[in-house]
Amino acid sequence: MNFIIEAAVKAVKTLYNTDIAAADVNLQETRKEFEGQVTIVTFPFTRFSKKSPEQTGTDIGEFLQNEVPKVSGFNVIKGFLNISLADSYWLDQLNNTILTPDFSIAKPNGKKVMVEYSSPNTNKPLHLGHVRNNLLGYSVSEILAADGYEVVKANLVNDRGIHICKSMLAWKKFGHGETPQSSGLKGDHLVGKYYVIFDKEYKKEIESLTEIGQTEDEAKKNAPLIKQAQEMLQQWEAGDTAVIDLWKTMNGWVYEGFTKTYDRLGVSFDKYYYESNTYLLGKDIVEEGLARQVFFKKEDGSVWIDLTADGLDEKLVRRADGTSVYITQDLGTAQLKYDDYQMNESIYVVGNEQDYHFKVLFLILQKLGKTWAKGLFHLSYGMVDLPSGKMKSREGTVVDADDLISEMEQTAKTQTEALGKVDGYTEEDKNRLYHMIGMGALKYFLLKVEPKKRLLFDPNESIDFQGHTGPFIQYTHARIKSVLSRAGVDYSETLPIETLDAVERDLIIALTQFPEMISVAAKNYSPAIIANYVYELAKTYNKFYHEKSILQAEDETLKKFRLQLSAASAGVISKGMRLLGIEVPERM
Known part of the structure; x- marks a missing residue:
């Protein structure tokens, strides 16, 4: 929306003879209860206009409507100028941005990031806690890659x-x-x-x-x-x-x-590190810290760092007998990972019970003068709880990941067959669909919640085809693909559409937001942003589907246009779900 910002800067100069910078224009998405798509906050401009925020907004709104063809109207609510953009603008977005092959594909930004996740112990199977960890780490990796980063997916295996x-x-x-x-x-x-x-x-x-x-x-x-x-x-x-x-x-x-x-x-992972190879690392870093007086030695020979001035405690970094403690190894492994990849950022996907450990680790590395330590981040996440009795547990204390996956597949099978959605499927296709739906339900339910939050996972709720779930989105994608397969016409050319119905405009607006959602999700390391965006997009498409005839549209041009909108929606839903590690079916 740079053209709106540029026009607002010009408006202030013309109306109030004052130069402002683009950064002075506070642009927001218009709240759903008001008409318009873009909102300018006018309070900061009253010191130039010497008028009320409402009158200032009216002045700027009239200027934009007269000077910018893409602006079709405006309204002012207190100090907020809500701007409506012309249908021609949204159609241009559809034809020249959304429908292009490189839509939502970010150019490489020249930055490298490592995401370390999973980190299992080799004395037992993966469990429910690992499931959230793996899904979160994998999805964050995919989102960062979509935002232009070079991503290294790493797994540090605790094998000793x-x-x-x-x-x-x-x-x-x-x-x-x-x-x-x-x-x-x-x-x-x-x-x-x-x-x-x-x-x-x-x-x-x-x-x-x-x-x-x-x-x-x-x-x-x-x-x-x-x-x-x-x-x-x-x-x-x-x-x-x-x-x-x-x-x-x-x-x-x-x-x-x-x-x-x-x-x-x-x-999947690009790089495996093994504790059996790294547990002795860090001893040189302890010597380095002693030499730089970052660490100190107690009378018994043990080595410590005093972090009380930083609001933390004293921390042992080497025992009196010369053996390593856990953080010694982590210091060495952090250095090894940087030496291997020289990444700009390094993300540790680890549960919130380790919050204090990572505060200490990152602070020690910074005090040791490791310039790359500023790029370290602990992606902390909460526990996952289950309703009692819902899942088998192989050990009686934790929910086994394999049992969980099998249970999700069985729940998907039961609910899908009850809805009669597998008529004409081969047995192989059925099993693949059950896995796709079961995993879609599990992944979406765990990823739609912000990582820091503890959550209660209910397998049956997660597979509700009408709820805020993965299967609802998967079903929407399958519905769109069904429409497209029955179309029988070529809808790839640019069409002479001039006006949009409200629900068509809303769908295009939702589609244009996808690249921004990727960037915001990458910045916040939050798959929940993508998950909730895709859900809202699926809801918007379903509203369009129910309100507007597609295959029986009034004329052939309108039919092709609505098919284009449908194809674009399917493409974004598929890409968005892929960023969550979720497959979407062609039919369902």
């Missing part, structure tokens, strides 16, 4: 530590050589099974020790299983061949299982 050794030890003691092939279990589920077994057996040992007089804390430390797990970790760090081989075998099972889950979720 005491929790990994617990699964390994339990398998060694109780597994009797069981494998994914012999058990019929996915590898990550099999390893997770032994993590649960370790926990059960460990609790039995604690109970036995407390019965003979040990305190619970003493029993937790003295239980044979935990001591054996700690010994196994020491053997791993010492490079014991047998332990390393077992670790590689069981992690291999898990990775194979993760790959299948990632495929079902529809997410």
Whole structure:
């Protein structure tokens, strides 16, 4: 809308003999209850006009209407000048912007960003928390790419530590050589099974020790299983061949299982980092910090940083025995990632329970003089809750991602068949549709809410074909494709349309907003902006569909024009949903 800003600058100069900058013109989208599409806030101009905000708005409105052919009318509400743009302007937007092949495709902006998400532990399967994490990270990556960034999608796998050794030890003691092939279990589920077994057996040992007089804390430390797990970790760090081989075998099972889950979720990665390769990183950074007096050493030899002046606490960065703590590794990994890619921004998609950790991490890196640390961002997100009893849980405490996906597919099947939407489908097509609808429902429900908010996920509500859901949008796309397939005419040429009905104009206006929505979503790392935009677009199209005849339009030109509008709507819905990682069906 630069032409409106330029015209407003000219109006102030002509009417009030005052020069203002383009930045002085506050342009907003007109509120839905008022007529118009663009609003100028006139309060700042009253100091030049020496008139009321209403009269100032009337002066500028009359100037714009007389001087700018694209302005067809205006109204003033208090200090807000609401401008109506001519149908010729919106038709020009449709023909020369929306219908062009590169609509909404941003030019490369020369910036590189890394988005790190998923970050699973290799001692158990992915769960519901990972699902929100993966969907959020993948969608943010797609949105940033659409906004012109070069994006690196990264996954830091937590593949070492005491929790990994617990699964390994339990398998060694109780597994009797069981494998994914012999058990019929996915590898990550099999390893997770032994993590649960370790926990059960460990609790039995604690109970036995407390019965003979040990305190619970003493029993937790003295239980044979935990001591054996700690010994196994020491053997791993010492490079014991047998332990390393077992670790590689069981992690291999898990990775194979993760790959299948990632495929079902529809997410992917460009780069994998492994904690087993990065856990020793950061020790050089500790020495660097000591040399620069950013860190200090206590009497016992442990190394700390004092962040109390910044409103935080003192933070341990190296133990007295010289071993790393978690943040030591994160400091080193952050440096490694920058050395690998020299990105302008690095986004960590991690739950809000780690908010404090990332404040500390980013602040330490800044104090160490890492100029790239200003580009670090923690995309914090809230937990996902489920109505009790709605989902199976493999371990009894968390909802398994594979179970969740299967349940969504089954719910989609039940509801789709009840509505009779699969007549004439092959069995293969049906299964693909159920997966598409189920995943569309799951992804849309989790992504339509701002990341920071905790949310309650109801599987049945998410698949309501008439609600604020993914399947409603998917069905709208299928409806449009059905109309287009039955059209029987070529509607690709520019058409001599001069006037628009209100619902046609509203649809074009909604379509023009798509590139801006991508930019706003990218700036805020918020798929919710795209999700809610696409939903509003689908609602606007359905209003148009119900109010205006398309295939039975009054004349052939109008029919082709409405087909163009339909095709443009389908294209934007498809692109928008793709940014959320959601497929849309051609028929449904």
